[in-house]
Amino acid sequence: MNYNYPNGKKPQQKSINRANLGMTLESDIEVTNQYYLEKGIAVIYKKPTPVQVVSVSYPARNKAKITEAYYKTPSTTDFNGIYRGFYIDFDAKETKSKTSIPLKNIHEHQIEHLKRITDAGGIGFLIVYFQAYGEYYYLPFDVLYDHYQDSLKDGRKSIAYDTFKQEAFLVKFGFNPRLDYLKVIDEYVIPGLLKARACR
Amino acid sequence: MNYNYPNGKKPQQKSINRANLGMTLESDIEVTNQYYLEKGIAVIYKKPTPVQVVSVSYPARNKAKITEAYYKTPSTTDFNGIYRGFYIDFDAKETKSKTSIPLKNIHEHQIEHLKRITDAGGIGFLIVYFQAYGEYYYLPFDVLYDHYQDSLKDGRKSIAYDTFKQEAFLVKFGFNPRLDYLKVIDEYVIPGLLKARACR
Numbered sequence: 001m002n003y004n005y006p007n008g009k010k011p012q013q014k015s016i017n018r019a020n021l022g023m024t025l026e027s028d029i030e031v032t033n034q035y036y037l038e039k040g041i042a043v044i045y046k047k048p049t050p051v052q053v054v055s056v057s058y059p060a061r062n063k064a065k066i067t068e069a070y071y072k073t074p075s076t077t078d079f080n081g082i083y084r085g086f087y088i089d090f091d092a093k094e095t096k097s098k099t100s101i102p103l104k105n106i107h108e109h110q111i112e113h114l115k116r117i118t119d120a121g122g123i124g125f126l127i128v129y130f131q132a133y134g135e136y137y138y139l140p141f142d143v144l145y146d147h148y149q150d151s152l153k154d155g156r157k158s159i160a161y162d163t164f165k166q167e168a169f170l171v172k173f174g175f176n177p178r179l180d181y182l183k184v185i186d187e188y189v190i191p192g193l194l195k196a197r198a199c200r
Numbered sequence: 201m202n203y204n205y206p207n208g209k210k211p212q213q214k215s216i217n218r219a220n221l222g223m224t225l226e227s228d229i230e231v232t233n234q235y236y237l238e239k240g241i242a243v244i245y246k247k248p249t250p251v252q253v254v255s256v257s258y259p260a261r262n263k264a265k266i267t268e269a270y271y272k273t274p275s276t277t278d279f280n281g282i283y284r285g286f287y288i289d290f291d292a293k294e295t296k297s298k299t300s301i302p303l304k305n306i307h308e309h310q311i312e313h314l315k316r317i318t319d320a321g322g323i324g325f326l327i328v329y330f331q332a333y334g335e336y337y338y339l340p341f342d343v344l345y346d347h348y349q350d351s352l353k354d355g356r357k358s359i360a361y362d363t364f365k366q367e368a369f370l371v372k373f374g375f376n377p378r379l380d381y382l383k384v385i386d387e388y389v390i391p392g393l394l395k396a397r398a399c400r
Contacts, residue, residue, distance in 0.1 A: 045276055048248045048249065051249075051251045064271060066251065068266070069251070070264070071266070075245070085321030113243070117243055119240075120283070122282045
C-alpha cells in the first residue's frame, strides 16, 4: 500500500476513521503487521483459521479441491511473532457496548494460552476495539488475568470500559502504521522486561 | 499419552523406530510439542494449513459447512512458539535420498522468513529427517543460509548428507519426548545467544 499526498503531508489524524476506510479490526491489524514486516520492524503474522477437512476431490492436476470441511475452534490466539527479540502473542476483540466488553468474547483456552506465554517470558495481550468510541486499547495480559480471576469469584461477566481507561493503553489509529500497538510495547512493556531480565 | 513399563524402565532406544509407531514426521513433532506443553517446558504449535474458502453453506444451525476451498501455499514455516523466553521458528523436511536433501524442498519464502526471524533474535532452524538412515537432524538456519547462498552462485541443488554429519546436530528419537529438539537448543544455541545478549 502506498500513500501519496499532494502536499507531501499526511492529513490530520482526526479525519481518519474506520468508517471511511471500511476495514475490519482484523484487517487493520494485518495491514499494520505488513507495515512492520516491510520496514524490518517486527515479524508478526495472523495464523490461518483452522479447518477440519473431510473430503477432497482432484478435478484438475495439481489442484486439490476441498469439497467438505468445517471451521474448528482455534486452540490459541490469532496473532504471534517476534519483536526486538521478544515473543509476541495476542488476539483482537471488539465490542459495540459503551460500558464493557463481555468476558464470553474471550475464550478460556485463550486465557490459558496467554498465561503460558507470559509465564515463559513472552508478551501477551489483547487489542480491544470499542466501536462506540472508535477507541483501540492494548490490554496487558496481567490486567486481563486479574479481571478474569475476579470474575470466577464474584460472577461478573465483563470488563468495564472504565478499566480500560485506567489500566489499558490507548493505541492510536493512523495511516501507516494503522494501529501502532508496538509503540505501547516499546513504552510500557519492554523497559520492565529488560529490567527483570537477568544477565546470565 | 501415557506409557507404563512393567519394570518401570524405558525399553532400549534401538527398539524404537518410526516403522512400528507408524507416524509421520509432522505428527512426531506435534506429539513432542504436546509433551513440552503439558510439562510446562515450551509453548510451540503447528500453524493450521491455510485454506482459501470459496463457498460455504449452512445446512444446520451453528455449523457452517465449507463446500469449496483450496489449499494455499503457507507464507511462513509450520511451527513456532516460545522456549525459555526465546522465539522459536522452524519447519520439518524429509528426504528418501541417502546423499542429500534437495533445496527445492525448502521454499524461498521460508528461507526469507527464517532470515527475518534470526535477524530479530529468534531461533530459526529445520528438522530434517533422512528416512534411509532413520536419522533426524537439527539444521541451524545459518548453516542452511550459507548453503542456500552458495547454491545461488554454484548452481548446486541440494545440501549433502555429509554437511548434516558435520554441521547439523542429531536429534534423538525416543518415546517421550519423541524428538527432543529443545535439547539441541539448550546445548548448542541458547548459550551463544545469552552470551551475545547485551545487558541493557
